[in-house]
Amino acid sequence: MKLSIDHQTNYYYKEFAQRSVQYIRMSPMALPHQIVHTWSVMLPKLATLQKDGFGNIWFTLSRNEKHDNLQIQASGIVEINTDTQYVEDSGEIPYLLFTVQTPLTYCSTSMRDFAAPYLETVTLENLRGLASALITQMPYTTNVTHVGTTAEESFEMKAGVCQDHTHVFLGCLRDKKIPARYVSGYLYDADQNHMSSHAWAEAYLDGYWYTFDISNQLFQPSHHVYVAIGRDYLDAAPVRGVRIGGGYESLYSQVMVNRID
Incomplete structure (x- = not known):
């Protein structure tokens, strides 16, 4: 299935920023099940690619001139x-790295108790059961969390978006030393355009x-385009950086994913 993807991101600053450094991960990965035919990232100026x-493709954008926006x-x-x-598994990154908790995925006692019935025996069926129970426990709810919300916080709120669901799931699995990683990318939905970047989890079982x-x-990743992997959101965020000045910022982001075959 071929997909045409357009991702626009615009940051607007209330005041002029004097300097900024942004790390941009918006380029899909080349994987055995995923072919990148064409891809371009348009930035305000030349950036360093690495x-x-x-293994995520990463642009470093440094701006030393005054600016009050960032358009990508x-x-x-x-x-x-x-x-x-x-x-x-590519074998390039030790899978045991993904058994280590981060501040965003820390597993609370209530999370541990919730997951316990599904993790007594680690099977694909039981992990899917945990995923099903989690969406019932935490219905998809916008505008109640932010990028810094921890798994513990969103679980207690019983609400969140894809990022929060992923962090809670990762936290529960890593608490049992099951390797689990964060994936960011795009989702194709035949019924509607997914209007933002998406996130999901992957668990390592029997070498896969x-x-x-x-x-x-x-x-199964039949509708997912992989852009970045990591331990949590911070490792795979589409845009992450620092700036001097600028004041309050507002963000407008839109993603269009369309099937073309």
Whole structure:
């Protein structure tokens, strides 16, 4: 399935920023089940291209001139194999790295108790059962969390978005030393355009990474475009950086994913 993707992100600052450094991960990964036919990232000025420790494509954009906005447009064509059941481990990153908790995925006692019935025996069926129970416990709810909300906080609120569902799921699995990683990217939905970047979890079982899209209850990457992987949101965020000045910022972001074959 070939997909045309257009991702526009605009940050507006209340005041002029004197200097900023932004790290931009908006380029899909080349994987056995995912072919990147064309892709471009348009930025305000020339940026440095490299890969981070997880193999994610990473632009570093440094601006030393005064500016009151940041505009990014990423677009291209990506083909995915819709028959893919799981993702093979590349072997480049030790999978045990993804058993280590981060501040965003820390597992609270209430999370541990909630997950316990599903993790007595680690099977694909039980993990899917946990994912199903989690969306019931935490219905998809916008505007109640932010990028810094921890798994513990969103679980106690019993609400959140894809990022929060993923962090809670990762926290529960890592508490049992089950390797689990955060994935960011794009989702194709035939009924509607997914208007923002998406996030889901993957768990390592028997040498393979299995998909757990809690928000949509999807368990194979048949509609997912991989952009970045990491331990949590901070490792895979589309845009992350620092600036001097600028004051309050507002964000406008839109993603359009359309099938073209």
